Amino acid sequence: xxxxxxxxxxxxxxxxxxxxxxxxxxxxxxxxxxxxxxxxxxxxxxxxxxxxxxxxxxxxxxxxxxxxxxxxxxxxxxxxxxxxxxxxxxxxxxxxxxxxxxxxxxxxxxxxxxxxxxxxxxxxxxxxxxxxxxxxxxxxxxxxxxxxxxxxxxxxxxxxxxxxxxxxxxxxxxxxxxxxxxxxxxxxxxxxxxxxxxxxxxxxxxxxxxxxxxxxxxxxxxxxxxxxxxxxxxxxxxxxxxxxxxxxxxxxxxxxxxxxxxxxxxxxxxxxxxxxxxxxxxx
Amino acid sequence: xxxxxxxxxxxxxxxxxxxxxxxxxxxxxxxxxxxxxxxxxxxxxxxxxxxxxxxxxxxxxxxxxxxxxxxxxxxxxxxxxxxxxxxxxxxxxxxxxxxxxxxxxxxxxxxxxxxxxxxxxxxxxxxxxxxxxxxxxxxxxxxxxxxxxxxxxxxxxxxxxxxxxxxxxxxxxxxxxxxxxxxxxxxxxxxxxxxxxxxxxxxxxxxxxxxxxxxxxxxxxxxxxxxxxxxxxxxxxxxxxxxxxxxxxxxxxxxxxxxxxxxxxxxxxxxxxxxxxxxxxxxxxxxxxxxxxxxxxxxxxx
Amino acid sequence: xxxxxxxxxxxxxxxxxxxxxxxxxxxxxxxxxxxxxxxxxxxxxxxxxxxxxxxxxxxxxxxxxxxxxxxxxxxxxxxxxxxxxxxxxxxxxxxxxxxxxxxxxxxxxxxxxxxxxxxxxxxxxxxxxxxxxxxxxxxxxxxxxxxxxxxxxxxxxxxxxxxxxxxxxxxxxxxxxxxxxxxxxxxxxxxxxxxxxxxxxxxxxxxxxxxxxxxxxxxxxxxxxxxxxxxxxxxxxxxxxxxxxxxxxxxxxxxxxxxxxxxxxxxxx
Numbered sequence: 032x033x034x035x036x037x038x039x040x041x042x043x044x045x046x047x048x049x050x051x052x053x054x055x056x057x058x059x060x061x062x063x064x065x066x067x068x069x070x071x072x073x074x075x076x077x078x079x080x081x082x083x084x085x086x087x088x089x090x091x092x093x094x095x096x097x098x099x100x101x102x103x104x105x106x107x108x109x110x111x112x113x114x115x116x117x118x119x120x121x122x123x124x125x126x127x128x129x130x131x132x133x134x135x136x137x138x139x140x141x142x143x144x145x146x147x148x149x150x151x152x153x154x155x156x157x158x159x160x161x162x163x164x165x166x167x168x169x170x171x172x173x174x175x176x177x178x179x180x181x182x183x184x185x186x187x188x189x190x191x192x193x194x195x196x197x198x199x200x201x202x203x204x205x206x207x208x209x210x211x212x213x214x215x216x217x218x219x220x221x222x223x224x225x226x227x228x229x230x231x232x233x234x235x236x237x238x239x240x241x242x243x244x245x246x247x248x249x250x251x252x253x254x255x256x257x258x259x260x261x262x263x264x265x266x267x268x269x270x271x272x273x274x275x276x277x278x279x280x281x282x283x284x285x286x287x288x289x290x291x292x293x294x295x296x297x298x299x300x301x302x303x304x305x306x307x308x309x310x311x312x313x314x
Numbered sequence: 315x316x317x318x319x320x321x322x323x324x325x326x327x328x329x330x331x332x333x334x335x336x337x338x339x340x341x342x343x344x345x346x347x348x349x350x351x352x353x354x355x356x357x358x359x360x361x362x363x364x365x366x367x368x369x370x371x372x373x374x375x376x377x378x379x380x381x382x383x384x385x386x387x388x389x390x391x392x393x394x395x396x397x398x399x400x401x402x403x404x405x406x407x408x409x410x411x412x413x414x415x416x417x418x419x420x421x422x423x424x425x426x427x428x429x430x431x432x433x434x435x436x437x438x439x440x441x442x443x444x445x446x447x448x449x450x451x452x453x454x455x456x457x458x459x460x461x462x463x464x465x466x467x468x469x470x471x472x473x474x475x476x477x478x479x480x481x482x483x484x485x486x487x488x489x490x491x492x493x494x495x496x497x498x499x500x501x502x503x504x505x506x507x508x509x510x511x512x513x514x515x516x517x518x519x520x521x522x523x524x525x526x527x528x529x530x531x532x533x534x535x536x537x538x539x540x541x542x543x544x545x546x547x548x549x550x551x552x553x554x555x556x557x558x559x560x561x562x563x564x565x566x567x568x569x570x571x572x573x574x575x576x577x578x579x580x581x582x583x584x585x586x587x588x589x590x591x592x593x594x595x596x597x598x599x600x601x602x603x604x605x606x607x608x609x610x611x612x613x614x615x616x
Numbered sequence: 617x618x619x620x621x622x623x624x625x626x627x628x629x630x631x632x633x634x635x636x637x638x639x640x641x642x643x644x645x646x647x648x649x650x651x652x653x654x655x656x657x658x659x660x661x662x663x664x665x666x667x668x669x670x671x672x673x674x675x676x677x678x679x680x681x682x683x684x685x686x687x688x689x690x691x692x693x694x695x696x697x698x699x700x701x702x703x704x705x706x707x708x709x710x711x712x713x714x715x716x717x718x719x720x721x722x723x724x725x726x727x728x729x730x731x732x733x734x735x736x737x738x739x740x741x742x743x744x745x746x747x748x749x750x751x752x753x754x755x756x757x758x759x760x761x762x763x764x765x766x767x768x769x770x771x772x773x774x775x776x777x778x779x780x781x782x783x784x785x786x787x788x789x790x791x792x793x794x795x796x797x798x799x800x801x802x803x804x805x806x807x808x809x810x811x812x813x814x815x816x817x818x819x820x821x822x823x824x825x826x827x828x829x830x831x832x833x834x835x836x837x838x839x840x841x842x843x844x845x846x847x848x849x850x851x852x853x854x855x856x857x858x859x860x861x862x863x864x865x866x867x868x869x870x871x872x873x874x875x876x877x878x879x880x881x882x883x884x885x
Contacts, residue, residue: 038517042429046442049426049491052484053445056452056460063463116349124343137354143603144360145545147572148592151579152360182356202727209685209721210741210794211713215339220744224731243453245548250579270455270548277459277552292459296452303451307444332711335746 060296063289070283075290081256083276083284090287092294094258098266099295101259102177102248103241109181111234114188118230121189122196123218135193142186150250153179158251167263171253174263179247188237191310195229196222228313235306239299245270269295361596368593371586376400376594380559381574387583397584401591406560407475407568408544414479414564415543419486420536426487427494428520450488457481458549466553470565478554478568485546486539493535497528530609537606541599547572571595637663637832638684638802643698645679645688653679655856656698661802661849666824666833668847668864670840672884676856677836681804684834685719686712702801713745720795722805726787728779728794735775738762738793761796765789765823785816792823802832810838821846840880844868852876 067075071090078091117134125131157179158170167174199222207217223230253265254275267275269291280288375398382390382399390397426442433439458481465477501524509523525532547570550556556573557566575591578584638661645654654676661667669677682688684700686707700707707715728737738758742749749757758775762768767789771782779790788808795803805824809817824833825846837843843850843864850867852860852875860867860876871877878884 035516038515038520042425042432045422045425046429046439048422049442049445049449049487053449056457056484059460059463060456063459113349113353116346117353119346120350124346134350134354137357139603140361140600141353141357143541143545143599145547145572145595145599147545147547147575147579148360148364148596151575151588151592152363154579156359156363182353185353200727202723202725203729205687205690206721206723206727206729206791206794207740207744208690209687209716209723210744210798211716212744213335213339213713215342216335216744216746218342220740221729224729239451243451243455245453245455246576270453273455273459274548274551277462289459289463292456296456299451299453300448303447304444307447331746332713335713336711 057296060289060293064286064293067283067286067290071287075287076294079258081272083280088283090283092269092287092291094256095267095269095272095291096294098173098252098259099242099268099270101173101266102180102252102268103238105173105177105262106180106184106241107234107238109178110184110188110237113181114185114192114234114237115230117185117189118192118196119218122193123222126197135189138186138189141182142190144183146183146244146246147250149179149183150247153247153251169253171251172263172265173252173259173261176248176251176268179251180241180244183244183247184237184241187240188233191233191236192226192230195226195233199225228309232306232309232313235302235309239302239306242302243270243295243299245274249274364589364593364596368589368591371396371590372593376590377405378402381569381577381587382584383558384581384583387581387587391583391586397587401571401574401587401594403557403560403569404571404574404591405594407554407557407573408570410475410562410568411478411482411550411554411570412540412544414475415481415483415486416536416540418479418483419490419539423487423490423539424494424525424532427491428498428524430491430495431498446488446491449484450492453548454481454485454546455548455552457484458552461549462552472565473553473555473567474565475554475561475568476564478550478570481549481553482543482546485543485549489539489542490535493538494528494532497531497535498524500531501527530612534606534610537602537609541602541606544602545572545595545599547576551576571598635662636660637703638834639701640680641699641701643680643683643700644696645676645683646695647691648693649695652856654683657853657858658698659851659858659861661832661834663832664828664830665848666828666835666846667849667851668843669834669836669851669853670838670843670879671853671859672879674855675853677851677853678806680853681806681834681836684802684804685716685721687721717741717745717798718800719802719804720798720800722788722791722795722803722808724807725811726784726791728782728787728790730778730780732778733776734771734779734782734790737779737790738797740794741798757797761793764796764827765793766819767793783816784812785819788812788816788820789823792820792827796827796831800831802834803827805833805835807836807838809842817842852879854879 067090071078075090075092076096077093078089079093079097080089080091081094082089117138121131121135125134153175158175161167161175162170203221203225204217207221212220248268249271252267252271254267254271255265256267256272257265259266273288273292276284277288373396377400379398379400380403381401382397386399387397426446430439430443461477461481461484465480466473470476505523505527506519509519514522550570550573554570554573555567556577557569561568571591572595575588575595578588578591640657640659643654643657644652646652657680669681671677679688683696684707688694688696689712696708702715702718728734729740732740735758736743738761739749739754742754759768762771767786770786779787782790792803809820812820821842824835827833828848835843835847847864849862850864851858852867852873854875860871860873867876868880871880
């Protein structure tokens, strides 16, 4: 037996296994959603009624889709200035200094903190603060969950931006300085245009991460299966409703939760694909 | 005095606004610095909170006793004593889960990584890379959902270690694949060629030359993947649920540190334990991270 | 007019003030306290002339050039003593923005802004400084400047394309145009043709000779024959000191210092 051939088969086989694994994952989600889909059809996506009472079950994912989008968009909006500033400090203003090291290490630490610990901090530290300054009654809701989510995705947004900004050639910046530009003008007119798509891609990827986040959001969003009414309203996200209701769900209820999982799968896959596409284009 | 022009200048548009532009630039810098400091402050706050609140609950029992039940905790709280027990079931469970999932994920991940390294340019390999990225992007709760359907329902008919391990393995896989491919790319071509020139069979080149040379990179990737999954809660909620005792049976549920944290959080009597277990988890994850970075920097010069 | 320097004795000079545009006055520049890149340089630069600065690698010529538009300040830990005067004004007392409008710079490798079109590159200086010009004015500046660098005919139909399709020589001329758009008093060039092929080099050299009628040109070059070809005055620097400075013909035919002679005859550097 030719050992070379065997080796090649094993290598190829492993890749095939990956393909089958991922395909199988998708397939199982679809299969699990079928009974829910048979009952509710496409209305599932547009109805915000979510009622698991036996005998009269109605399920619609709209409340969770809205909750997910609301929280993630809000989180992105808060994260962008933080991430952009951090990137500028590390890759431009304090490039190669000890301070940049401190900042980037902090961001790395942030990336390593488990989600449930963020949830704890949000619950015990941030929430009382928000209640005390009068922004919200109980402190639960899109706002609190969104803030914690924002901090969680900052590392994802910065890591790529840092390298993109570092790659802007020095000579372009020097040319701009030699024409009399201030530092801000160099950042705005030279660094940004050259780093624009890479930075956009990193924010898109961070957004994709935010969409799927479960624990911290579950602990802070209030778990109300309603369409969120405003920034401080409580609500629920797709990921957190699965986590919350999974334990007791059977039958159509379970199938509805799986269908939500399928939705999450598809949405995050698309967002991540868009982000990666932008990166490929700029390379 | 000389006139300062020898040629005509563009009509008076050279606005004398140096001052305002400089001010704007400095202002922008201050705002940027502020936001960066905010980010650092949050990190420090979180870590400080964990240390301050968690340290007092950590003692030898912490590592050697299982989690107390809610009654014991209530009694302790009433009398102002430290809650008895520890998180042994969680620690043992986490280690068990991670060990089993490593058995699945590490060999498979490395082999796929080698495949990708050997096929840098063809379309099928690119597809596999894209699939790896998709896998990495799947939210952890969805992974848990799928593994529930596969293992809990069909294989073990109960929440189990096996299910939890499979879920964690799926999450480790893309990280290991990526880091394997990247580490192999850094091994100089000449080493590989020299081995082949000596008539070494393919599989030996891989085992005896490529992997050892890329070893530190591989270890780094594995440690990072481990540190990532040790902190995961969501997929475990759906696959292994938790256990009040230490359990070594693959087809029965087991606890894990993040699961315990979640349990403590949900039980008003156990709330104080939340901080010590979080501190432990954070410290463990951090140490793994630092270890992997240290290894990465050490072996860089060869 | 002749200016001769003898570095063993500092500051003997014959100056004709009307022709001097830039003065170095005992200028020293150090990185990190003790490492001097430029030591006690004093000289006058003539207006409407091409002055070449030459010397072996590490002699401080680039640092000296960059000190003129204070670009060396972009890097931390720089200590500067002495002064540079543009006409009668000490450049260290001006704002850098104002200074850099009067002094333009062209770099070693052509560096047009890749995200801007050719048109936008030429008037990039205005845009960066936030100066709004009327369309007609902008068009005029772009056309005149591109004509001045002999690039107009070649690009006039592609003004709104990005400059990356241009050849190296054309890109460099575009960079010269960009530096010229402000009609600066002085143009600094840091080895501007070292990355170009001989034909493009010749075109740039011709351009510089044309431009000196209206501008003052200071040129750092590694290429002695280039200095010999186009410069009116030459400076020779070695280990941070200004060794010799006089009109080019004299320096090349009858150098006063043995180190100058050594460099020019290829014994070192």
